[in-house]
Amino acid sequence: MHAIRVIDLWKAYRYYSSRTDRLKEWACLGLKRYAATVDALQGISFEVPAGESVGIIGRNGAGKSTLLRLLAGISSPTSGSAEVQGTVAAMIELGAQFHPDYTGRENLEISGILLGLSRKDVLARIQDAIEFAELGDQIDHQLRTYSTGMQARLAFAASTLVKPDVLLVDEVLAVGDQYFVGKCVRYIQEFHRSGRTLMLVSHDLTLIRSLCRRAVWVDRGRLIADGPVSDVCAKYLRSVQQEENEKLLGINRELWALRSRTQKELAGPGGRVMPDRTQIRIAQVQLLDGRETAKSCFLTGETLVIRIRFQSHIEYRNPNLSVAIERLDGLMMTCHASKDAQIETGRIEPGEGWFDLVFQTLLLGPGSYWVHVAVTLDETLAYGDTNFDRLDRAQTFTVMAASRPYPVVVEHPVQWKRGERPLIAREPGPGRTPGMQSN
Amino acid sequence: MPVMAGESRFAGWQGVGRRFELIWLLTRDALRKQFAGSLLGLWWAILKPVLLVSVYAFLVLSVFRPSAGAGSNPADYILILMSGMAPWLLLAEPLAAASVSLATNTPLLTKVLFPIEVLPVSRVLAAVVSGGTALLLLVVFLGMQGRLGLWAVVVPVAVMLQVLFVLGLGWLIAAVAVTLPDVIHALPFLLNLWMLLSPVLYSPEMVPSGLGWLGIVNPMWPTIAVYRSLLLDNAAPDPAHLAIMGGWAAASFLIGYVIFMKRRTMFADVI
Numbered sequence: 001m002h003a004i005r006v007i008d009l010w011k012a013y014r015y016y017s018s019r020t021d022r023l024k025e026w027a028c029l030g031l032k033r034y035a036a037t038v039d040a041l042q043g044i045s046f047e048v049p050a051g052e053s054v055g056i057i058g059r060n061g062a063g064k065s066t067l068l069r070l071l072a073g074i075s076s077p078t079s080g081s082a083e084v085q086g087t088v089a090a091m092i093e094l095g096a097q098f099h100p101d102y103t104g105r106e107n108l109e110i111s112g113i114l115l116g117l118s119r120k121d122v123l124a125r126i127q128d129a130i131e132f133a134e135l136g137d138q139i140d141h142q143l144r145t146y147s148t149g150m151q152a153r154l155a156f157a158a159s160t161l162v163k164p165d166v167l168l169v170d171e172v173l174a175v176g177d178q179y180f181v182g183k184c185v186r187y188i189q190e191f192h193r194s195g196r197t198l199m200l201v202s203h204d205l206t207l208i209r210s211l212c213r214r215a216v217w218v219d220r221g222r223l224i225a226d227g228p229v230s231d232v233c234a235k236y237l238r239s240v241q242q243e244e245n246e247k248l249l250g251i252n253r254e255l256w257a258l259r260s261r262t263q264k265e266l267a268g269p270g271g272r273v274m275p276d277r278t279q280i281r282i283a284q285v286q287l288l289d290g291r292e293t294a295k296s297c298f299l300t301g302e303t304l305v306i307r308i309r310f311q312s313h314i315e316y317r318n319p320n321l322s323v324a325i326e327r328l329d330g331l332m333m334t335c336h337a338s339k340d341a342q343i344e345t346g347r348i349e350p351g352e353g354w355f356d357l358v359f360q361t362l363l364l365g366p367g368s369y370w371v372h373v374a375v376t377l378d379e380t381l382a383y384g385d386t387n388f389d390r391l392d393r394a395q396t397f398t399v400m401a402a403s404r405p406y407p408v409v410v411e412h413p414v415q416w417k418r419g420e421r422p423l424i425a426r427e428p429g430p431g432r433t434p435g436m437q438s439n
Numbered sequence: 440m441p442v443m444a445g446e447s448r449f450a451g452w453q454g455v456g457r458r459f460e461l462i463w464l465l466t467r468d469a470l471r472k473q474f475a476g477s478l479l480g481l482w483w484a485i486l487k488p489v490l491l492v493s494v495y496a497f498l499v500l501s502v503f504r505p506s507a508g509a510g511s512n513p514a515d516y517i518l519i520l521m522s523g524m525a526p527w528l529l530l531a532e533p534l535a536a537a538s539v540s541l542a543t544n545t546p547l548l549t550k551v552l553f554p555i556e557v558l559p560v561s562r563v564l565a566a567v568v569s570g571g572t573a574l575l576l577l578v579v580f581l582g583m584q585g586r587l588g589l590w591a592v593v594v595p596v597a598v599m600l601q602v603l604f605v606l607g608l609g610w611l612i613a614a615v616a617v618t619l620p621d622v623i624h625a626l627p628f629l630l631n632l633w634m635l636l637s638p639v640l641y642s643p644e645m646v647p648s649g650l651g652w653l654g655i656v657n658p659m660w661p662t663i664a665v666y667r668s669l670l671l672d673n674a675a676p677d678p679a680h681l682a683i684m685g686g687w688a689a690a691s692f693l694i695g696y697v698i699f700m701k702r703r704t705m706f707a708d709v710i
Contacts (some may be wrong), residue, residue, distance in 0.1 A: 013708060069707070072552050089552070096546035101472070112465050114553045116449050116457055139476070248589035 001211065002085065003166050003197035004048040004071060009080040011066050011221075040066040042221035043080070048214075050085070050165075053198040055208035055229060057236050058218040064201045067218065068092065068170050071199070086197075089115060091172045095155030104135060104154050107143055111158035115427040125161050132187075133157035134180075141211040156184050164198045173207060174224030185211065188394050217360055241297045241400050248296030252395050280319060280348065280388035284309040285373050285395050296397045300366070300411045304397075305360040308373055309352065310389075316348045319388065323357050324372040325364070328396075333364060333409075362400045365408040370397040448556045449550060458557055467563030470568060488528060488573035492521055495640055505645065516669055518581075523639035525574035526666045529601050531630045532570035532660065533563040535614075537609030538616045538623050541706060549707045556699055559613040563606055567598075571591040574598070588673025597665050597676075603688035604658065607695030614702045618709050638663050 016025075036391075040063045048054050056064045069075045070082045072090035083390035098107045108129055112122030130139050133153045143151065156172070160358035168189065171180055188211060192198045202208055208215060208229060208265050215232035217225040225232045289295040290303035298304055306323055322337040336357060338345050345355065374390035466547070474480045499505065499520070500513050510682050540562040541548060541555070541703035548555055574594070581587040616622040638646070652659040661680035668676045 035472055074549065075707045093546070093550045096550035099468075099472075109467065110464065113457075114547075115552065116454075118457065119460055225465050307504055 001050045001321075002047045003050040003052070004046075004085075004199065005081075005083045006047070006067075006071070006351070007045050007081050007083075009041050009044045009067070009082050010039065010069065010078045011063075011070060012078045013038045013040055019156065020250055038109070039221050041070070041077075041237065044218065044223045045080075046223065046226055048199065049195060050197055051192075051195045052214060053192045053200070054213040055212035055215040056199065056201045056218060057203075057205065057208060058224075059240075060203075062218045063221040064218055065092070065170055067167050068201050069198070071166075072168050084166050085164075088166045089114075089159065089162045089164035090168040090170070091156075092157050092170045094159055094172050095097075095151055097144055098155070098157075100149070101142060104133070104139040105130065107154065108161070111230060112161045115159070115162045116118060117161060120227065122161065128184070129157040129161050129329075132160050132228050151231055153180055156180070156187075159186060161288065163191070164196070167191060168199050168201075169243075170201045171203065172201070173204075189269070205237065209233060212264070223241075237400055245295055245297035248398060249294060252287070252296060255393070255395070258431070271402055279314045280310055280312045280316065280375050281392050281393070282308060282373055282389045283311045283352065283377060285371065285391060287371070287395050287397050296395075298362055298397060300362055300399055300400050300401055302362050303340075304362045306357040306359075306371060306373070306395075307354055308355040308357070308375075310348075310375060311352050312348045313348050314348075314350060318345050319348060320376045321345060321355055322374045322376065326370045326372065328368045328370065333369065360411070362399065363411050365410055366399050366401040367409075368396065368398045371397070442460060443445030454554070458554055461554070461557045462561050462564065465557060466564045466568075473565060473569060484569045484572045485636035486578065488524060490526055490575060491528075492517070492573075495520055495524070499640060519642050519667070520640065521573070521577045521580065522667045522671055523637070523641075523663050525577050526597075526663050527634055527637065527639045528570040528573045529598065529633065530605055532661075533566035533602075533605045533609060534612060534630065535626060536566040537605075538612045538626050540609070541613045541617050542620060542623065545701040548693045553671060554704055555616055555706065556610070556696070559609045559699070560606060563602070567602055567605070571598070577670065586673075587670070588676065590669045590673050594666070594669050594678070597662070597669065597681075597684070600681075600684045600688040601662060603692045604684075605691075605701070606686075607693065610699035611691075612705075614699045617702075617706050633657075633659070642667070658683065663679035 016035050025032065044063075044067065056067060058064050058318065067082075067162075068074070068090065070077050071082075071084055072088060072373055074090070074091065074092070078277070080162045096264075097111050099110070099347065102110070105126070109122055112126065113119065117125070133139065133156075135150060135153060138146065138150065139154075143154070164246070167188070173184055188198065194210070200208060200211055203263055210309045212229050214227065214324040214341065215225075215229040215236075216223060217232050217236050225235050235328075236252040286294060286309070288298055288307055289298070290305070308321060308323075319341040320337055322335070322339075324335045326335055338355075370393045372390075372392045373394045375388045376390075377388070468677075474483060479486065496513075496517050500516060504570060505516075531678070534627060537559045540559040544558055545551070547558070578587065578591065578594070610628070634640075636653055637657055639659075643654065643664065661677075661683040665676040665680050665684060668674045
């Protein structure tokens with residue numbers, strides 16, 4: 001028994017550049033086409049057995065929401081079929097039916113009727129929804145007095161009025177406070193556990209991984225992959241990583257172009273203060289992977305090499321090199337100075353050269369980061385500001401989670417060990433032995 | 440052939456009941472919204488036809504001063520005016536309301552799964568209630584004068600036929616207004632024209648015989664004639680008039696419904 005069956009589904013939207021174009025097309029009875037056709041879905045087929053949970057992933061404009069709207073019956077296919085067995089409810093931009101002049105309770109009543117409940121059913125279920133919303137006395141106030149968060153609560157509560165066989169959820173868990181979002185996620189989890197079918201559209205792979213067993217990846221209206229959630233998400237992530245990498249490489253190139261221009265401007269005539277970049281200059285900072293190819297998007301666990309190319313006009317012994325990695329929101333992740341590590345950087349001759357800072361296994365969790373680089377005098381503090389040259393935000397890179405279902409700041413390397421015998425065995429007795437038990 | 444998704448809660452016979460519940464709720468809702476926020480609130484429903492009739496009565500009786508027919512007697516003319524205005528408002532107000540019923544509810548069309556054909560219906564019914572006060576006033580007025588006869592009992596039948604006619608036309612206008620919002624702007628003008636071409640401000644006897652064709656193409660001629668004979672003359676309406684009314688009502692209702700339902704799935708895409 002399948003709950004959802006989609007066969008060769010096509011959906012074309014017709015866009016007219018102006019309303020007169022639409023009129024012109026009517027006027028000539030469709031003999032001449034004025035519309036630009038956009039194929040939002042191009043022949044998608046899949047089946048979902050009853051009781052399964054499926055996540056739909058893909059980039060913006062991939063056709064995910066279109067698919068959901070077709071399944072919900074809000075829009076109709078151009079060709080092919082989208083069938084749903086049993087009753088269906090769609091959570092698409094919740095609260096669209098609300099009216100600001102009505103109280104929360106009245107809005108819930110109207111929502112229930114719009115969702116297809118009889119008046120009797122609405123009255124029977126409304127108390128549960130009110131409790132779910134946790135709005136207290138506010139429920140009997142006009143909706144216009146609600147904050148955005150409160151409206152989000154009421155909106156989700158309204159959709160708990162119906163318990164359909166198939167629930168379609170489109171990116172509605174992005175709003176609201178953390179506590180309530182958690183509550184909504186648990187609600188959807190419970191909904192699915194009771195044997196009903198769930199289809200979830202989200203950008204949030206974490207959410208998809210925690211709610212769905214299966215994932216369908218849609219891109220430009222076509223089905224790219226369909227299978228176990230971890231496999232499909234990994235494939236999708238790899239593709240996103242590639243694209244993100246190219247984008248970031250472009251950004252970094254632009255950063256450099258901009259920087260070399262400002263450097264030229266700065267290197268005008270003037271009093272030369274010791275030290276400065278006319279003596280040792282950072283020529284370039286590169287981000288490389290383990291195979292020494294330029295890269296800007298890494299997976300946790302990969303190798304990151306920060307290559308600092310410099311140009312020296314003087315002879316100098318043991319300049320101190322420092323590198324800092326900062327998350328975009330300002331959290332300093334890690335900081336390294338060659339002096340701290342008591343590394344002799346050796347004698348620098350006039351000319352070019354480079355140093356590599358190797359992160360053999362990148363432990364950073366998913367996020368976007370800045371790389372700051374500086375070359376300073378030997379005798380200063382490791383992170384002092386007596387720089388030959390210093391580049392803040394020299395490069396940027398992102399890290400994506402390779403496999404984790406939830407984001408973390410650091411992927412700390414750990415070891416799991418099983419106790420061969422009780423770790424603490426001071427009082428051997430009939431009680432439970434601490435440590436892991438073998439079965 | 441595209442297949443529609445999902446058996447919704449609005450399917451089957453149960454769905455019919457749900458639709459009526461929905462219509463009832465949305466009509467109540469529309470009435471509340473209509474008068475909410477204004478100082479006089481519901482009184483506007485009564486004040487509007489009174490003001491309208493006063494303005495036209497002043498215009499015709501003091502400015503144009505017709506010398507022939509019913510127009511020469513002010514008391515008679517006011518009755519003619521009221522009995523013309525009552526059925527007219529039952530047409531004009533609902534049509535204006537229906538034209539915006541979808542355009543003002545775009546979130547419902549694109550985000551919520553429900554039978555949208557009830558939207559124009561509820562707006563039409565709400566406007567029938569508020570536009571119907573003119574008819575109510577006329578009945579009360581005639582009753583106080585002791586001129587109300589037994590034939591007035593048939594008035595609800597005429598109202599029903601008219602509502603069916605307006606529902607169909609309302610669906611049609613609402614469907615067109617989604618793709619062509621200009622309709623919403625053109626409608627008041629067209630309705631004005633239609634009113635002048637209907638025997639609202641005048642009685643059919645006052646019309647030159649050369650314009651007799653108007654009575655054939657304009658469904659409001661037989662409609663107003665039926666109301667006038669039931670209320671003013673206390674006489675049986677011309678069966679031909681009733682038949683024409685019925686024909687227009689059935690045709691409009693069916694054609695409007697079929698076209699609306701054929702187009703309804705594309706509304707969400709157009710908006």
